Amino acid sequence: MQFGDSTNNLREAIRKGITEAGYNAILIDEVQHNEFITPELLKYIRDSKFVVVDLTHQNNGAYFEEGYAMGLGKPVIQLCQRDTKLHFDIAQKNTIMWDTEDDIPERLCNRIKATID
Incomplete structure (x- = not known):
């Protein structure tokens, strides 16, 4: 994701969803x-x-x-704000489309639980 003041709410929503699923979010700038x-x-x-x-x-x-x-075979969970046009190579992948950052934690938590053992 993009890092900066404008994405602080997004970052915290992602962290919350990962944490609620029982995992530790690691953000490289931290x-x-x-x-x-x-x-x-x-x-x-x-x-x-x-x-x-x-x-x-x-x-x-x-x-x-x-x-x-x-390429390493890692599960990748995609998020994207609704109405953002994704690159054609990944547009067909099931993506969590969100309207506000408040939409993210529960949906991300559920996707992690459904995807990761």
């Missing part, structure tokens, strides 16, 4: 490390049980991270 960001991020994706990606802002990094996770 991880203490002394490395370059990309290898560190890829390490966390590689070691994760699943990945949640919000594509609302069509952030190229989010698409890259989703593709990397998919």
Whole structure:
């Protein structure tokens, strides 16, 4: 997802949904490390049980991270604000479409429980 002040509510909604499903949300900008960001991020994706990606802002990094996770065989749960046009490569994937950030926690929690052992 895109990081910044404008996405703080989105970030917290995602964190809440993951936490309510019984998992720990790891956001790379909160991880203490002394490395370059990309290898560190890829390490966390590689070691994760699943990945949640919000594509609302069509952030190229989010698409890259989703593709990397998919290439590793990790379950990827997509989120996107309704009326955002997704890239054709992933538009056919079942995506949690949200209107407000308040829609996210319960729907994300339910999707995680239905998807992850």
